Amino acid sequence: MSVLIFIDAAEGQVKKSSLEAMTYGAKIAEQLNVAAEGVVLGNVTEDLAALGKYGVKKIHQVSNDELKNLDAQVYANVIAQVAEASGATVIVFSNSMDGKAIAPRLSARMKAGLVAGAVALPDTSNGFTVKKSVFSGKAFANISVATPVKIISLSPNAYKTVAGEGTAEVVAFAATVDAPKVKVTSVNKASGEVPLTEAEIVVSAGRGLKGPENWGMVEELAKLLHAATACSRPVADADWRPHNEHVGQTGFAIAPNLYIAIGISGAIQDLAGVNRSKVIVVINKDPEAPFFKAADYGIVGDAFEVVPKLIESIKKLKGVA
């Protein structure tokens, strides 16, 4: 028996969200007194044995050129084979974009109950119940799973990565790999930027910035903090910023450690999707802006005066000239 964790790699490097999934899965394995094992698909250059420090004892690697790009159908089939071979009773994914493609397929394939968007460890005191985020972060639901195999997709940034000691045994797994039916023809990635859903710190701005030409200071602040940039819906709709920066009810749901909202009023739709952020800072010149109610720290002031000062102050803290 095992807890099997899907280890997702992009360009040969294991994603941060998978480190969280490994730490989380290893903790569940400890809870259930079984081994934590990982599964990696494709040719990964990173030293997989070193991932043992996140608590996985064994990693099944399926090397096959057909697994270079994601075809959820092919991936789910291969993961099911590994899960059966390792006797997995719990399978853990990150609820990342790839996780959202694969986990539901695997759930239907194995008739294994799925909790998508888990935010805490399962409660195994009476059955198997997992807390997940619902209503776009406005509430939590406790989902009970009674099937022999359970699948959990862990919300990114919901469980802290812990690196300890140890190495994992890496074994080649000979799986039947179907030819993909989905052909990836091009990949377009903003290199060097922090992906929004994985970012520890997010700097977001809204209509209060008056126009796309004023985003320089937002980008500078984000760079200084190694943060991702985001925006409110009106800003994305007006094409001031790309749609993939839109957070909120109909955009990305994020849960960073620190969320800085600049010139965003904080309508209920803005709050959904970001209210699981651990610390929220709001900068707005309107003291009545609803966002202040959800904030931990706030400054009532003009963004064009406050943000440059904030940049200077953080530079001082970090000792950057």
Next chain:
Amino acid sequence: MKILVCISKTPDTTAKIAFTDNNTKFDESGVQWIINPYDEWYALVRAIELKEADASTVINLVTVAGADADPIIRKALALGGDEAIRVNANSHDSFYIASQIADVAKQGGYDLILTGKETIDYNGSSIGGMVAELLDQPFISLAAKLELAGTKATLTREIEGGEEVCEADLPLVVSAQKGMAEARIPNMRGIMAARTKPLKVVEPVAADSLTTVAGFDLPPAKAGVKLVDPENVDELVRLLHEEAKAI
């Protein structure tokens, strides 16, 4: 071309989220119900656009819900669906719902099945993938673009930190998100026509439920905002560094 669009009834985005019966049931009092925005704005409108480009296209709608979903189904028909099928069941289990949709899909023989990327209530993002698996069809998740040429689909899907373009042959299941189409409002002609469009109610097929909702929690209330003087931004940085340990 036959397209099946999966729609779900969800509370309005501004609805107050509260629970009753010892936190086991969503409090529906005073809640306005809408078509799940991702289903409506992106999946359905893209289907309508495809029909506008090829008039022989048929758009069927499917929802798994009780009769209280009929108003939102009529709205979807007013926007441009041709016919709707409501599977008469109430469930919060994705696999049960997906099993019903897969059964409707098998009987209808669709070239393309569209869902929204997730519902704004349970945020599961699961139905599309499960339906695809039950039908043994490819699944493209989180698609921001969809073009068809004959039986070949070209899609742009979101990946961490970017996007990728991919191709697949129909039949296919796609979950749609922002970028796929622009929200529309139904016109008077559509609303009139929707009254007489077929809304078929079918009983559910036997299917397993893999999960149950044991209860809900609301997030703890915030302690209240600590306001910092705009003339003293250093104090905010000190608090974030020393107190919140966030930077």
